[in-house]
Amino acid sequence: MAPRIFWKGYLKLSLVTCPVAMMPATSADEKVRFHTLNRATKNRVVSRYVDSETGKVVDEDEEAKGYERGEGDFIVLEDEELDAVALESTRTIDIEKFVSRDSIDWIWFDKPHYLTPNDPVGEEAFSVIRDAMKAADMVGISRLVMYRRERAVLLEPREKGIVLWTLRYGEEVRPADAYFEGIGKVKLEPSMMKLAETFIAENTRKWSPDVADDPVQEKLLEIIAAKKKGRKKPVKEKTEVPAPSSNVINIMDALRKSVAAAKKNKK
Incomplete structure (x- = not known):
């Protein structure tokens, strides 16, 4: 195309x-998109604008753009005024x-x-x-x-x-200084940096678009394909994500284990 x-x-x-x-x-x-349906009739549900006070549906030709200058107090701008700017x-x-x-x-x-x-x-x-x-x-x-x-x-x-x-x-655009200025300066051990750099080197690969694939979308397409064939694809039960340990982690030990695992996977 x-x-x-x-x-x-x-x-x-x-x-x-x-x-x-x-x-x-x-x-x-290519993104999987869903419509909201009435579960009983399988008909699509349509959205309409309603008046927040009266609850009545507002026709399209009665809609207007408004700028809120105070709580519940709006200045209405007409289409010709918007077109003028x-x-x-x-x-x-x-x-x-x-x-x-x-x-x-x-x-x-x-x-x-x-x-x-x-x-x-x-x-x-x-x-x-x-x-x-x-x-x-x-x-x-x-x-x-x-x-x-x-x-x-x-x-x-x-x-x-x-x-x-x-x-x-x-x-x-928000300046980064407002968010990063509270981060203190930490003096790092050279041996710790060396281990971290080794881990990065062991896990360095050429860029591939496959890295940006959406596994959730792939699983959704599998479920949809199964439903088209009249069968239901089994859905995995949700697994609880373990909370991070509150114990102080020995960073050197964690880095050594990470590097060892990276070398093993590379082999």
């Missing part, structure tokens, strides 16, 4: 412009500046998308923009209206294409 195009527009670097198409780099289509998408990704990829912390990255040329005639211009960023070892920064809001985006050359990341808004 051909990838579904999510957005069409233009990629621009100064006077160099080319038509591009964008597709989400991730998908939730909506930014017009120019359908153009105009690269405004360039920064080092390493200068942007991971926490700013939101959603990845694949950007490709949308016209064979524009492939040369696309390649110039992509390869120029690659040669300079830089990523481009632009702004674009996506998901109904204007947001900063980052463009990173990747193989034959470009990966476009939406970046989080400033108010969404």
Whole structure:
């Protein structure tokens, strides 16, 4: 199946412009999804908005957006007022500046998308923009209206294409210092560090997408397949997870045992 195009527009670097198409780099289509049913009739249950005071169903044309300025006190914003502040998408990704990829912390990255040329005639211009960023070892920064809001985006050359990341808004990112500043400095024994490093070395592997598989989804699909055939797959009883021991653990002993087990498994 051909990838579904999510957005069409233009990629621009100064006077160099080319038509591009964008597709989400991730998908939730394969995720097992459930509908809520009436157990007795097996009919789907639908959700509807109701008035919190009267309990009456609110029709769609009677719904409005409200900003709460106090408890139970709302300011109603009409659709035309919301449209008035909506930014017009120019359908153009105009690269405004360039920064080092390493200068942007991971926490700013939101959603990845694949950007490709949308016209064979524009492939040369696309390649110039992509390869120029690659040669300079830089990523481009632009702004674009996506998901109904204007947001900063980052463009990173990747193989034959470009990966476009939406970046989080400033108010969404919390500084790590507020959470980590209470962690004290601990002087570690060199022998303890050596054992920990040995354990890491024994368990170092090449990255594989299999690591990110969802075993819960696989088990759900097995149950669904069994039900399709008219039989019930036996469900394992829940096992109690033992609580961590409250005794003080000898870290050196624990590390030695961990390294020994890792070496044994590797063999």
